[in-house]
Amino acid sequence: MSSPADTPQTPETTDSPRENGGNGESRANGSELVRFTNVTKRFGDVTVLDRLDFHVETGKHVTLIGPSGSGKTTILRLLMTLLTPDEGTITVDGDHLNHEERDGKLVKAGEKHVREVRKKIGMVFQQFNLFPNMKVLRNVTEAPVHVLGLSKDEAVERAKGLIELVGLSEHLDKYPSQLSGGQQQRVAIARALAMRPQVLLLDEVTSALDPELVAGVLDVLRDIAHTTDITMLCVTHEMGFARDISDCVMMFDQGRVVEFGPPDKMFSEPEHERTREFLSTVL
Amino acid sequence: MNWDWEVVDDFMPRFWDGLALTLQALVLGSLIAFALGLVWAMAQRSDLRAIRWPVTAFTEFVRNTPLLVQLFFLFYVVPEWGPSMSPLTTGIIGLGLHYSTYTAEVYRAGIGGVPQGQWEAATALNLPRVRTWTAVILPQAIRRVVPALGNYVIAMLKDSPMIAVIGALEMFGEAEGFSNETFTTEAYTIVGVAFIVIAYPASLLIRLLERRLVLTS
Numbered sequence: 001m002s003s004p005a006d007t008p009q010t011p012e013t014t015d016s017p018r019e020n021g022g023n024g025e026s027r028a029n030g031s032e033l034v035r036f037t038n039v040t041k042r043f044g045d046v047t048v049l050d051r052l053d054f055h056v057e058t059g060k061h062v063t064l065i066g067p068s069g070s071g072k073t074t075i076l077r078l079l080m081t082l083l084t085p086d087e088g089t090i091t092v093d094g095d096h097l098n099h100e101e102r103d104g105k106l107v108k109a110g111e112k113h114v115r116e117v118r119k120k121i122g123m124v125f126q127q128f129n130l131f132p133n134m135k136v137l138r139n140v141t142e143a144p145v146h147v148l149g150l151s152k153d154e155a156v157e158r159a160k161g162l163i164e165l166v167g168l169s170e171h172l173d174k175y176p177s178q179l180s181g182g183q184q185q186r187v188a189i190a191r192a193l194a195m196r197p198q199v200l201l202l203d204e205v206t207s208a209l210d211p212e213l214v215a216g217v218l219d220v221l222r223d224i225a226h227t228t229d230i231t232m233l234c235v236t237h238e239m240g241f242a243r244d245i246s247d248c249v250m251m252f253d254q255g256r257v258v259e260f261g262p263p264d265k266m267f268s269e270p271e272h273e274r275t276r277e278f279l280s281t282v283l
Numbered sequence: 284m285n286w287d288w289e290v291v292d293d294f295m296p297r298f299w300d301g302l303a304l305t306l307q308a309l310v311l312g313s314l315i316a317f318a319l320g321l322v323w324a325m326a327q328r329s330d331l332r333a334i335r336w337p338v339t340a341f342t343e344f345v346r347n348t349p350l351l352v353q354l355f356f357l358f359y360v361v362p363e364w365g366p367s368m369s370p371l372t373t374g375i376i377g378l379g380l381h382y383s384t385y386t387a388e389v390y391r392a393g394i395g396g397v398p399q400g401q402w403e404a405a406t407a408l409n410l411p412r413v414r415t416w417t418a419v420i421l422p423q424a425i426r427r428v429v430p431a432l433g434n435y436v437i438a439m440l441k442d443s444p445m446i447a448v449i450g451a452l453e454m455f456g457e458a459e460g461f462s463n464e465t466f467t468t469e470a471y472t473i474v475g476v477a478f479i480v481i482a483y484p485a486s487l488l489i490r491l492l493e494r495r496l497v498l499t500s
Binding site: 081118119121123127129133142146147195 | 398400401403404406407408409410411414418419422423426
């Protein structure tokens with residue numbers, strides 16, 4: 001379908017995160033799941049992303065690091081279609097996210113197309129954003145029932161499994177306001193996973209938590225990273241966590257990728273001065 | 284001033300008729316105001332300018348012209364080219380329509396008060412638009428606005444005597460008719476007391492509701 005994504009025009013700063021699996025057609029591990037091509041995003045006069053190119057392979061866990069304002073969160077929000085790019089294209093699993101092909105031309109995608117592609121993406125937010133008017137269980141079943149069309153029983157079964165995975169089985173009947181921040185965030189993780197997305201976006205998921213609650217959330221995510229084959233794109237300031245779960249760490253600054261590589265290399269011997277500088281402030 | 288209990292006795296049958304009409308107008312008028320106001324508020328958030336603009340123009344127009352004029356318009360002008368309705372029906376529609384432009388503002392504030400993150404979470408979960416409104420946004424928004432809506436019900440109660448001018452004889456209309464026929468004044472006092480007896484407990488109830496909703500949200 002989508003030919004633009006196949007053209008190998010990646011500039012030197014950005015190639016595949018870690019061992020380039022080539023451009024295999026299969027969608028198994030190693031193929032390309034997310035691709036940004038020449039993506040520019042501006043807010044007023046500020047260019048947050050500047051002709052960004054990068055891609056993420058299926059099953060990989062990629063962590064985006066960099067100073068605040070470097071555009072990391074914007075990348076996730078673009079992928080979640082909470083923002084639309086000013087220029088460039090984004091593809092997920094070979095499908096254009098903001099465009100669709102009509103008569104061989106790329107045009108702005110309609111609502112239906114966006115909804116179809118968006119099914120492949122899930123997101124966990126810094127502020128949890130649980131629905132406060134729904135109990136824990138219903139927070140997790142709501143979308144599977146009304147988006148995926150699962151029966152109530154199927155959705156409840158799936159939700160209970162995930163809520164158990166995040167260690168909150170005894171809180172099914174509570175409202176979010178009755179839970180701690182860490183517990184709320186774990187529910188939010190279960191809620192995102194219930195949609196079985198191919199890509200999970202984690203946007204500073206521990207930044208709003210009290211320090212003693214961070215570990216519980218990170219443990220859950222570590223568990224998910226190590227036991228599932230879900231692709232993760234993660235913006236975090238928890239460098240220890242990034243080291244644990246990442247296949248690839250990408251350093252951003254001023255809307256561009258400074259460098260990327262496996263976490264061992266990035267954290268111990270980064271090539272760029274900018275990366276060293278940043279890491280010295282957070283490590 | 285002399286107070287004659289016999290006059291009161293004579294008035295009471297008509298008072299009960301009037302009270303029934305007042306309450307009917309209030310309940311049905313409120314339902315219209317609640318429902319239509321929500322429609323206006325949602326329409327004003329539409330992506331389509333062709334929906335947003337006319338609705339804004341219409342609600343501004345209605346909100347900024349007197350209810351009395353609107354009642355006359357509905358009763359005398361509309362039937363010349365549209366449906367003609369009984370005084371009570373006209374009064375109910377007039378009250379409901381007029382107050383819907385106020386409740387629209389209340390809903391608008393309530394909807395605007397739902398955090399942006401709720402919309403974003405609904406998008407991230409791919410919830411359909413209708414479901415986002417009915418399951419996520421409105422339950423949270425309406426909770427916040429119940430007390431304010433209640434205040435408009437009381438305001439509507441106090442405006443309800445206006446429908447007497449088009450012949451819907453609610454409490455005040457009955458009192459006026461009775462007083463003119465009998466050259467007495469007791470009926471006005473009774474109606475005045477009746478308004479307090481309804482409105483004051485209602486406002487206490489709203490205050491109670493406000494406290495409970497705020498506490499648990």
